[in-house]
Amino acid sequence: MVSTESVLTFAAMSLLVIVIPGPSVLFVVGRALAHGRRTALATVLGNVIGCYALVVAVAWGLGALVESSVAVFTGVKLAGAAYLIFLGVQAFRHRGEMRAANLR
Template identity: 35%
Template structure:
């Protein structure tokens, strides 16, 4: 078992990162704004699955693979940047109010889940974040390295899920207010799309050494 100090440390670090807008949280906000709370939560399920996939892959050496085969990291991050940029452009170009029921394109639950999963998996910095942070909190004299890595990762995922759930609920609540104001809706839509575009560029230019989820 990991120590309470290690668990608290990873929880605090994750909380600090999760409350700062990033690619995953901004995607979840955009889904919640355009399609409601349930859509945001379904999308969050996809993101959490992506976290789990990267955690499992990291424990068996995916981060090492990214370091030894830089082109793999570059390929995934470019694909992720292009995906986020496409989402940003789609949001900004919406002509009608995307905050009113029935307006805009409404994706199925399976599509929302898949898009959330893709958003997470197309950010390879998550694996590098795990590789850079988790070993610092592992006790070499404690339980197996694999077990400690998984436990620390699960704490990170739990905290990130809680914070992102708050993002979803807040965005869905804001959407109901924005539905009454075209001007406010337009401003928020442009701002959200602009942030997604900024994250797309940031992800595309990121180097492995500066990885953060």
């Protein structure tokens, strides 16, 4: 049985994590202010799907695999870096379209 002290500590930390807005909340608020409610709701949906995908991957044991294998961990880091570079290049290539959309 879990001790009362452990449950209260867990509840306090959970409340703290829930109350403090993280990057996802700030991103959704920014999208809502810039693009409206519909875009913000789509952003929330995408964030939830991404979080659930991460939970499923960890539940299947992929988290332990990434933790134990240096090669897999390096591959995940390189894939993430490549994706960020791709997003940056796309933003750079389409900056004129973004600027025109922001002027409307």
